[in-house]
Amino acid sequence: MAVNLAHKYSNKMAEKFTKESYVAGNASTDYDFAGVKSISIYTPQTVDLNDYKREGQNRFGTPGELQDTIQEVELSQDKGFSITIDRGNNEDQMKAKNAAKMLNAQIKEQVVPFMDKYTLRRWVELAGTIEGLSAAPTRDTIVEKIFDGAKALDNALVPDQDRILYIPTTYYNMLRLSKEFLAVDTLAEKALSKGYVGMIADMKAIKVPDVYFPEGAYFLITFKGSVLNPNKIKTIRVLSEVAGIDGNVLEGRNYFDAFVLGAKAGGVYAAVDGSKVLAAPKITVSSGSAAITAVSGVTFKYTLDGSDPRYSKSAKLYTAAVTLEAGQTIRAFAEKAGSYRSGVAEAKNA
Structure with a gap:
């Protein structure tokens, strides 16, 4: 007999995921993947203005049927884990391998980092603007480069609110130590969760480990309404009394992906090594x-x-x-x- 104790841990693990993840909660929730693997996103195409004519037919211009552009996105990442904790091993190690503690460690050390790395890599790869820089940012240039990114979003008419700068630790340290640092924005303010380290160019700045970024990427700016990171299945459970095993079985599964919305791609800007841009x-x-x-x-x-x-x-x-x-x-x-x-x-x- 298998006893599912998931109800004891699922809510706590979901909360743990949200607190540990750098990207969770920072993407659009306007699209529902319930019951489907892929969705088609229809975006109406607006039209250019005409000179109004004060006589004759079609004074507003020749009418045309409203057209759509269609983007299809499909979930591709279906990841899971399974861990056994033998009762004898647990007893011999003074019950150090507690099921809840092991689930917590698995989520923190494996699941969250994997999903965050994947999401950031995909958002960089699919960015509406991939700006190839001739040289890596330095302490003297990092502020300017970040403001260039903010300007690109301004020129794409992206709303000012809900913009986020993801910056690797190496470049955050340059930003923090630059002479413009305090004069530009009060980045010295400390945030309490999810890696927030302050504000710059009216954007929340989130410091992430260097290894979370793809090779050749310096920083990423996203507008919340321009990105998706659906997580369709979030299974976390502890099974006991499993046939053939004297102990517990820990299982988890995440069915997820990350996308950039083509109609709002101007809200995603990636600064990368110019030699890697086609x-x-x-x-x-x-x-x-x-x-x-x-x-x-x-x-x-x-x-x-x-x-x-x-x-x-x-x-x-x-x-x-x-x-x-x-x-x-x-x-x-x-x-x-x-x-x-x-x-x-x-x-x-x-």
């Missing part, structure tokens, strides 16, 4: 045909409906020249394993 595709249009210059080891994806190919469900893999209708625009980006993807290039068939 160049935007070179597109040439001739006689109604669009061709992308080949680059060894690099693949290209494109759209013809005006949507951002980095996030759009309609994006296609480029294999050969693409035929364009009159007035049609091709948008494309480059990607390669081990590199940060490029920005979007576009060309129009006049």
Whole structure:
């Protein structure tokens, strides 16, 4: 017989996860993955303004049906653990392997770090703006670089509230010691939870361990409404009286992922090593045909409906020249394993 004692620990473990995680609670909760593995996100496309005409038909401009861009996101991370605690071993070690304590250690030392590292890596990789810096930030330049990131969000019309700066310890130490530090913002104020260390450029700053960031990434800025980190299944349980085992079995499972919303991608800015960022595709249009210059080891994806190919469900893999209708625009980006993807290039068939 298996006795599920999950009710004794699940609420406490969920609370523990939230306190230990650097990213939990800092993403949009507007989308529900209940009952599904993937969801399609529809974003209406607004239109340009016209000059109003005071006579004739269509005075407001030629009407057109409201169009959507579609982004499909699918959960890919399904992780679990199983630990046995033999009754004899526990007795011989003065019951040091208490089930609740071991669950707490597993969550703190394995589950939370794994999920946070994955989430930060994906948000960096999928950022709407991946800014390649020619050199790593220094104590003299870190403040300027952070304000450049904030400016990028301003220019993308991202709301001022709910912006978060994730900064690795190495660069936080530079920021903290820089001569501009106190003059710019009161970052000396201490926060009590989730790594908050203060404010800069009207953003909450969260200090994270260096190893939580992907290679070549210096810092990350996110707007809460621009990112997702759904955790669909959070199983935590202790089983006793399991057949064949004299002791307890600890089990846990998390079914999760992390995404950037394409329609709000301007709210995610990653400052990275410029040598790791791919160049935007070179597109040439001739006689109604669009061709992308080949680059060894690099693949290209494109759209013809005006949507951002980095996030759009309609994006296609480029294999050969693409035929364009009159007035049609091709948008494309480059990607390669081990590199940060490029920005979007576009060309129009006049």
